[in-house]
Amino acid sequence: MCPVCASPMMIVELQGVEVDHCPACRGTWFDSGELELVAEIAGIEPERLRGVLLPEPGARAGTRRCPRCGRRMQPATVGPREPVHIDRCPDGDGVWLDAGELASVVRNYHEGDLGKLAEFFGDMFRSELEHGR
Ligand SMILES: [Zn+2]
Ligand SMILES: [Zn+2]
Numbered sequence: 001m002c003p004v005c006a007s008p009m010m011i012v013e014l015q016g017v018e019v020d021h022c023p024a025c026r027g028t029w030f031d032s033g034e035l036e037l038v039a040e041i042a043g044i045e046p047e048r049l050r051g052v053l054l055p056e057p058g059a060r061a062g063t064r065r066c067p068r069c070g071r072r073m074q075p076a077t078v079g080p081r082e083p084v085h086i087d088r089c090p091d092g093d094g095v096w097l098d099a100g101e102l103a104s105v106v107r108n109y110h111e112g113d114l115g116k117l118a119e120f121f122g123d124m125f126r127s128e129l130e131h132g133r
Helices: 034-041 046-053 101-109 114-131
Strands: 010-014 017-021 028-031 074-078 084-088 094-097
Touching: 017 034, 028 034, 034 046, 034 094, 034 101, 046 101, 084 101, 094 101
Parallel strands: none
Antiparallel strands: 010 017, 017 028, 028 094, 074 084, 084 094
């Protein structure tokens, strides 16, 4: 179930990785390791995302609940360039990205031909979602 709007989520394939996506609010849940996989395909070194995705002991809990274990997720801010507000499970089950946040994360961490890649990646995501219906 979607942690934001409680709609049933569907599985979509994103660059060969299966993720849970909410068709109502367009948020996406990445199980542990899946976002790193997708990021790697997008040209981001997984090392760079690791600190972002690991839960901080003692960090405050948010209001959204992890779709896997039901615990309240921790809000986290990602990215030196444009801050993205993500939610992550305190047990490390995974991370939740609202609509558009994946492209922002990619823009934050990709080095090199940033604009082109971010655009490409954003378009891929949209077309994958349409095929998944
Ligand atoms: Zn939703
Ligand atoms: Zn969890």
